Amino acid sequence: MRARLCIVLICLSAVLFSGCQSSRKIETAQIIENVTISEKEGQTLYTFYILSSADTPLKTEIPAESFEQACELAQNQYIPNITLSKLELLMIEESLIDRVLKTDIEYISTQPSFSPSAFVTLCDRKTLEKFAESTREQDIIEEQLILLKKNNPAVNINYLSVFNHFETKKTSEFLVGTVSFDGELKIGEKKDIKNEK
Numbered sequence: 542m543r544a545r546l547c548i549v550l551i552c553l554s555a556v557l558f559s560g561c562q563s564s565r566k567i568e569t570a571q572i573i574e575n576v577t578i579s580e581k582e583g584q585t586l587y588t589f590y591i592l593s594s595a596d597t598p599l600k601t602e603i604p605a606e607s608f609e610q611a612c613e614l615a616q617n618q619y620i621p622n623i624t625l626s627k628l629e630l631l632m633i634e635e636s637l638i639d640r641v642l643k644t645d646i647e648y649i650s651t652q653p654s655f656s657p658s659a660f661v662t663l664c665d666r667k668t669l670e671k672f673a674e675s676t677r678e679q680d681i682i683e684e685q686l687i688l689l690k691k692n693n694p695a696v697n698i699n700y701l702s703v704f705n706h707f708e709t710k711k712t713s714e715f716l717v718g719t720v721s722f723d724g725e726l727k728i729g730e731k732k733d734i735k736n737e738k
Contacts, residue, residue, distance in 0.1 A: 570622050570623075570624045571591050571620045571621075571622045571623050571624065572591065572592040572624050572626075572627050573589050573590065573591060573592070573620075573623060573624065573625050573627070573628055574590050574591070574592040574627060574628065574629055574630070574679070575589075575590040575598075575628070575629060575630040575631070575632070575672075575679055576588065576589055576590065576608075576628065576630075576631050576632075577590070577631075577632045577633075577634075577664075577669050577672060577673075578608075578631070578632070578633045578634060578637055578641055578645070579634040579637070579666065579669050580634055580636055580637055581604075584604045585604065585605060585606065585607075585637065585640065585641060586602055586603070586604050587602070587603045587604075587605050587608065587611035587615075588600050588601070588602045588603075588669075588673070589601045589602075589603065589611075589615055589619075589620060589623070591620070592627065593676070595676070596675060596676060596677075597674070597675065597676070598672075598673060598674075598675070598676050600673065601615065601619050601620055603615055603619055607641070607644055607645060607648065608641070608644075608645035608648050608649065609645075609648045612625065624654070625652070625654055625655060626654045626655070626656065627656070628655055628656060628659045629656075629659055629660060629679070629683065630659065630660045630661075630662070630679055630682065630683065631645075631649075631659060631660065631661045631662075631700060632661075632662055632663075632664045632668070632669065632672065632682075632720070633645075633661070633662070633663050633664070634663075634664060634665070634666060634669060635663045635664065635665060635719065638663065638734065642703070642734065643707050646661070646700050646703050646704050646707065647704065647707065649700055649704075650700070650701070650704040655700075657699065657700075657701040658699050658701070659699060659700055660682070660683055660686055660698055660699055660700075661697075661698070661699060661700040661703055661717065662682065662686060662698070662717065662718045662719060662720050662728075663717055663718070663719040663720070664719060664720040664721065664722075665719075665720075665721045665722065667721070667722040667723070668720045668721060668722040668726065670722075671722045671726070678726065681726055682720055682726065682728060685720075685726070685728035685729070686698045686718050686728060688728075689718050689728060689729050690718075692729075693716075693731070695715075695716050696716045696717065696718050696731055697715060697716060697717050697718075698717070698718050703715075703717060703734075706734075714734060714735055715734050716731045716734070717731070717734055718731065719731065
């Protein structure tokens with residue numbers, strides 16, 4: 542009887558003290574909240590912003606040819622426990638519209654782990670520099686994009702709506718929000734995006 546009781550206690554303590562494997566994954570996960578795409582010295586640079594309580598954003602910059610390649614490099618070399626399921630904001634430098642907008646949005650749309658409501662916007666270089674300084678800008682940009690959409694329903698503010706415009710044959714041009722910085726963040730400028738099949 543004592544031997545059985547000891548075995549039961551050992552098994553019970555092993556279960557209690559070993560913890561849950563999935564909870565360990567959550568503890569070690571590097572949750573990506575934002576991604577910016579910019580150009581630096583002729584290269585496309587994907588900057589992954591890791592969810593953090595710090596005032597200054599934690600980021601990892603990855604030079605890559607596409608969002609797909611940047612995600613693979615992040616997983617294999619830079620951020621081993623990366624998770625993109627909480628991605629909230631994708632900001633693309635305006636000079637890269639033709640190079641990355643369509644292909645990166647198409648890639649994101651094929652990945653079930655991305656939220657379809659993640660915001661996407663074009664921006665200038667100064668905005669990207671400001672964005673890298675403080676975590677406060679993300680909330681401001683998201684709020685202003687929502688207001689922009691409310692005031693002009695034709696503006697596309699999330700990547701799913703942008704993807705749908707690329708896929709439709711009815712519309713040759715469409716609008717997305719842009720963010721610029723000149724002493725303060727300015728949101729509400731719009732740019733015509735050509736949908737060339």
